[in-house]
Amino acid sequence: MPAGDHHTGRQVFVDFECFKCHDVVGENFPAPEAEQGDVGPALSGMGGMHPAEYFVETIIDPNASVAWRLKHHKDEAKGYLGADGTSKMPSYNDSMTVRQLIDLVAYLKSLTEGGHQH
Ligand code: HEC
Numbered sequence: 001m002p003a004g005d006h007h008t009g010r011q012v013f014v015d016f017e018c019f020k021c022h023d024v025v026g027e028n029f030p031a032p033e034a035e036q037g038d039v040g041p042a043l044s045g046m047g048g049m050h051p052a053e054y055f056v057e058t059i060i061d062p063n064a065s066v067a068w069r070l071k072h073h074k075d076e077a078k079g080y081l082g083a084d085g086t087s088k089m090p091s092y093n094d095s096m097t098v099r100q101l102i103d104l105v106a107y108l109k110s111l112t113e114g115g116h117q118h
Contacts, residue, residue, distance in 0.1 A: 001052040002102050009107030012100045016092065018043075026113065039079060039088050047111040055105045059096070062089035 013019065019029035025044035032039070046055075057064050066087040070080060082088050096104070 001056065001105065004102040004104075004106030006103070006106040006110040009100075009103035009105065009110075012096075012104040013107055016096065016100075016104075021089070024111065041073065041080075043108065044111055045113055047109040052105050052109055055108045056101065058089070059091075059101060059104065060093040061091055062087040063091075 013024075014029065019027075019031075020033050021040035023032055023042040023044070025042060054065070063086050066080070066089075073080070080088060092101075
């Protein structure tokens with residue numbers, strides 16, 4: 001995975017409205033929308049916890065590893081899955097350019113503070 005630019009990646013995060021489902025402590029994004037029921041985990045502090053490949057897979061194919069994540073989060077009750085049993089996270093495989101993906105992952109890797117816990 002190339003290094004990418006985390007400043008540009010932050011803008012990708014905003015443009016794709018990831019904040020609608022994910023809180024990032026320390027950022028001034030609009031809060032996740034209440035009517036979506038707090039759908040995704042906070043991403044603060046995630047950067048140090050996973051390799052870049054993990055983030056890439058989450059973004060282009062959330063269902064590839066959602067079972068693993070649910071096992072680790074034990075959060076099924078929180079509504080991470082839709083009625084059909086698949087992740088509520090949309091796939092960005094068709095909407096994001098490779099460049100945007102690389103920069104977005106650099107941004108996620110830069111999130112090393114804010115106490116995300118597994
Ligand atoms: C409609 C709501 C929604 C949107 C929009 C969304 N996500 Fe998610 N995301 C989720 C849910 C629900 C989960 C938990 C289930 C799962 O892991 O697939 C999740 C999981 C994740 C994870 C794994 C977190 C962990 O604890 O391992 C990452 C990373 C992530 N999302 C990044 C993003 C990024 C980057 C964007 C924007 C491009 C985005 N998400 C947009 C709902 C969303």
